[in-house]
Each structure stands twice: as C-alpha cells, then as structure tokens.
Amino acid sequence: MYGRNFEMTAIQQHACPAFLTSIIDQIGSGPLTEERVVRSLHPLFSRVLQREGIYLANHSLGRPMDQAAVDVAEAMDLWYQDLDGAWGPWLEEMQAFRARTASIVGWPDGRAVVPKTSAGQGLRAVLNALPTTQPNIVATQGEFDSIDFILRSYAAQDRARLTWVKPGSTGLFDSAAITKEITDETDIVVVSLVFYATGQSLTGLDEIITRANECGTLVVLDAYHAAGAVPIESVAADADFMIGGSYKYARGGTGACWLAIHPRHLGADSRLMTLDTGWFARKDPFGFARGESVRRGAEGDAWLESTPAILPFYQARSGQQLLLAIGVDRLAAYNDEQQAYLATELDRVGVPTRLIEPRGAFLLVLTEDVKRDCRRLADVGVIADGRPCPSGQGGYIRLCPDVLMTRAEMRSAAEQIGDVIRS
C-alpha cells in the first residue's frame, strides 16, 4: 500500500559541547565505573543531588543536569536581548534537537524527525494522515495510557476500529501474537519497543515489520521507554513511524517529544499527509504566502505544524548531549550492572524481583498494593512508582537506578523496600 524505497543517509555526528569535553575525557572510553561516574558526572548534577532521599523513579521523570537551567536561560536571554531576532538561533536549536534525536534512536535523518509536545501528539499526527477515515488498528493492551486513550477515543468517534492484543499468562507480549492479528485489512499496528508497565523489551520486531510490509500495514513504534535507555536495534529504523520524548532517560523534561517518520513517506508522491499542520509546515513559513499554490516544506518539515514551543529544545539539550557523549550502549551496560546489583541486594533482604529478559532500564517488585507501598516508601525517602500488573492481580513497583545511583544508595533502598514489603 505504501511505497518502501529509500536509502539510509549517514547518522549525524555531534560535537561534544564545551561543558562536557573534560568530563568525557575523565570518564574515558571503557565501561563506566562508579568511581569515575561519581568523580566526573556527579558535579554536573549538583542541584538535583542536593535533594535528600533515594530516587528510583528515573524511568518516570529523569533527573536534569545543572546545565539544563543554563540552557533555558540562554533561550530567554536571546528573547530579552534580540526580541524577534531570537527566531534565528531558536530555530537552529529546533534543528539540533531533531538531529540529536535521530542519532539517539538510530533514525537515518534528523529532518525526518518532527518535534511534538507529547508522544500522543505524534500518534495523532499519524492517525490524521491516513487516506482512510476509519483505519483498522492493531495495538497491544500494554501501550501507555496516553496512547491507549487516544486510540480508544478515535474508536469511540468511529474514527478507528481496534484489535487489542492481550498479554500471555505471564503478563508479557509475544510478537507472534501481534503478527497474527495483522492482515491485509490492517492499516496500522501500534506497539511499544519497551513496555511501560513491565519493562519488557519487545523481541521479534523484524517479524512484525515483515508481516506489516506484506500486508501494506504501517508500523508505529512507541520508543518512549527505549530511547536513551537501551540500544535500539537497527530493524526499528525500518518502521514507518516512531514516537517518543525526553522526560525520562533523556533528562529533558516535558514538552520535548518527537515523531520520527520513515523517509519513504516524505517524498512528493507519499499518500500520507497529516492534517495536524500549521504555518511552519509550509515551504517558506516566513514568506506569508497564501492560497492553493502554497507548498509544504521538504522532508519532515512538511509535518511541522503551528508555532513550535521553543524552550523544550533548550531544556532537553544537555540531556541529549550527555547521552550522545557517553553513548547509550555504555549507559545501558552500566544500568544492567546496577539492576543486577539492586536485585542481589533485594534478594538479600528477602524481596523477590521480576527480571524480565530482555528488559529496559528498570526492574520489578511484585506487591499486593502498589499505591500503598509506594506511599510508604516515599515516607522513608525512597521514591519509586508502580503500575497494576497486566494480569490484573496486584501491581509492580518499578525501580530504575540511573547512572548517578551509587551502590550505597541501592543497598540502603533495598533495606527500606524490604521493611515496607514485609510490614
């Protein structure tokens, strides 16, 4: 149904920013170690590390670098000093955000990444681009609430017909079960690369994409829990769309989200053109031309929309730069070690963990009453969160040690979690 010819262009290289250069030298090029992380990285997070307590909700809202406030101040200074002259550097920052995002998730071209203020907005842009008014959509029951609610809202307005893929008895999703639901009638399949409730990392993506190709079905990947947390396998770049954002592993706060579009949908002959549009989607937005002859911009620019929110690009800059400077692979390998250490410590105090293989950046502790236990943990200074089990029985506390977390903190958190779970 949709054409599939394109050639990969080189993923952009990014210069290390001045504030990070000496830090990255100190860290060196090998595996990360706690000693080097504490010595080199901790000073870059002095503001957030002043806070008391142990923060294990990094999978929810990532911890910002001190530099984030400096970067936002830069955007404001441009405004104070240059007024509408700020648009030049502001829009350059938007392009840099697009390019950095592409590099982090392995998308072939930054111009094919479109800034959005939420991942859900990215999904809606896709739904509002289809040449059919009531698409058949296959999605899993494990998609995040925002995505789930958007899909259900479209269905409630007769703007979509949904097929939900259930998890298996272990609460995990199986790519074969997803693939089985894709038929010639399916317009879109929506699936997470890493599931938000359990951290399960999807395997068999190539199978889903191959089946989707055969059926002319578009694939939308939700990469929110994968981007910046785990290396994204290269086959993901053959999906039609990827959505995600910055407030978790990219430490970029809210509003700095994105929709990545496969370049095969960005040619003049593409059948997809979103109705989520506005003057920035035009070829020359500042030309102020009107009428039928006005063309859309090239590549992903055609999917831009109204006046963009500028501050999120600055707010997200330092976190993205850190990810690129250290490398997602190295951070993920370190996170694996940290998770293993935390699991051992939890085991020592008699708390069983659920370690799904493969998984993203957090592990699970099963509990009967997840809200109560997270509240009790917060009372003793351990910040975590939880989600109901996909099976409907009890809930999982999600624990994500980010790179800043020390073993001493993990030991102490394990003790507190043990006390709460046993009480």
Ligand SMILES: Cc1ncc(COP(=O)(O)O)c(C=O)c1O
């Ligand atoms: C998998 C996943 N997708 C999307 C989102 C956020 O969606 P939105 O930006 O639409 O609020 C989250 C937030 O936790 C998530 O975990």
